[in-house]
Amino acid sequence: MLRAAVTLADEVGIDALSMRSLAQRIGVVPMALYKHVANKEELLDGMVDVIVGDIDLPTPGADWKAAVRERVLAARASLLRHPWAARVIESRTSASPVVLDHMEALVAAFRAGGFSVDLTHHAMHALGTRMWGFTQEVFPTPAQPADADARAAMLGRFAARYPSIVEMASTTGGCDDQFEFEFAIDLLLDGFERLHQQGWTSAERS
Amino acid sequence: MLRAAVTLADEVGIDALSMRSLAQRIGVVPMALYKHVANKEELLDGMVDVIVGDIDLPTPGADWKAAVRERVLAARASLLRHPWAARVIESRTSASPVVLDHMEALVAAFRAGGFSVDLTHHAMHALGTRMWGFTQEVFPTPAQPADADARAAMLGRFAARYPSIVEMASTTGGCDDQFEFEFAIDLLLDGFERLHQQGWTSAERS
DNA sequence: ACCTGAACACCGTTCAAGT
DNA sequence: ACCTGAACACCGTTCAAGT
Numbered sequence A, B: 001m002l003r004a005a006v007t008l009a010d011e012v013g014i015d016a017l018s019m020r021s022l023a024q025r026i027g028v029v030p031m032a033l034y035k036h037v038a039n040k041e042e043l044l045d046g047m048v049d050v051i052v053g054d055i056d057l058p059t060p061g062a063d064w065k066a067a068v069r070e071r072v073l074a075a076r077a078s079l080l081r082h083p084w085a086a087r088v089i090e091s092r093t094s095a096s097p098v099v100l101d102h103m104e105a106l107v108a109a110f111r112a113g114g115f116s117v118d119l120t121h122h123a124m125h126a127l128g129t130r131m132w133g134f135t136q137e138v139f140p141t142p143a144q145p146a147d148a149d150a151r152a153a154m155l156g157r158f159a160a161r162y163p164s165i166v167e168m169a170s171t172t173g174g175c176d177d178q179f180e181f182e183f184a185i186d187l188l189l190d191g192f193e194r195l196h197q198q199g200w201t202s203a204e205r206s
Numbered sequence C, D: 001a002c003c004t005g006a007a008c009a010c011c012g013t014t015c016a017a018g019t
Helices: A002-012 A019-026 A030-035 A040-053 A064-080 A085-091 A097-112 A117-132 A148-161 A163-171 A177-197 B002-012 B019-026 B030-035 B040-053 B064-080 B085-091 B097-112 B117-132 B148-161 B163-171 B177-197
Strands: none
Touching: A002 A019, A002 A040, A019 A030, A019 A040, A040 A064, A040 A085, A040 A097, A064 A085, A064 A097, A064 A117, A064 A177, A085 A117, A085 B085, A097 A117, A097 B148, A097 B163, A117 A177, A117 B163, A117 B177, A148 A163, A148 B097, A163 B097, A163 B117, A177 B117, A177 B177, B002 B019, B002 B040, B019 B030, B019 B040, B040 B064, B040 B085, B040 B097, B064 B085, B064 B097, B064 B117, B064 B177, B085 B117, B097 B117, B117 B177, B148 B163
């Protein structure tokens, strides 16, 4: 049933996944779903487990940096197969065993690399949702008028008000999401490494 | 009307904010709202504008690092007043002028600091939702049984399976969210600064 | 022309009636 | 005891009827 829910969400989107539509897909009466899950939240929990469970386990034995990097990129690979998954993961209120397994592996990697408990804790927070392999896309496109002339006029006004954004958008073409993700994760990992080598302790709170 | 929507969401939560409940609060018939907004999405857009518009503008003239830091922390201060706002911001599909103003100011700060267009672009991506002052909380607590004995037994099994998480959770008491946020933003800003000083160019893609 | 009540096409979930 | 259809309490939005 969870697998069916995942593939249905892949096909029709998470908004169109309802208890009723899922039941119809499986060929059962809606109420029959409540034999397997207590409510829709539990269904979503189970769907997250399916995706997180699909994360390919990285090769063990690597140093902490490679281990964390590989695991996070593996999570990303799994997440990318299901565009709706990021939003669902964020909306979860409690962690399932599968979710905790992933986090335990990351925490353990830092600790095995000699990180203090404190620095590990801060590193995990700094990773944030990136530990699941996604970043919220925050370059939304403003609404575009259909008329070509109107669009050109709008672009002019836009460039006048937001010169730096336009410069950036026109210089860099489309974004390479994978590159941006790796750029950010490597920046963070390098930062963690530097703090670790400097013997960072929480006493250094500014 | 937008202000009323914001305060209603503050009071009853974003899930309980419906076109119908908002209309009732204002004392109008539900359909009357559609004189002001085309649909609920437009209402949410407007609510985001109210919150982003409340961001206290930082003192101009500071260097790029202080300017970005101040602006991001100012965004955080505004966001913290409305716990539901983070989720709504993430769900927006198009940027309003107020949203673009905030982004323009950040991009302009990097450029004024001498950052290349490319590095600015990557830095904005690396900031991600942190430019709005929030991080997705990703330390969800597992479901806890009410019975005390059952809870103790569960904790034992938990510690056996997730030793590193338990070590981390028990060493660091509750999380200081503000500290974690500043830790991460400073790590990123330091990373940006280092790359900038090294004359980073996108040719260095690994 | 403007406003608005009823209606439509959905939800998740409860519950009582049927087997 | 188990299953399930109808019903309940909601949604956002359409639309036609009333002013």
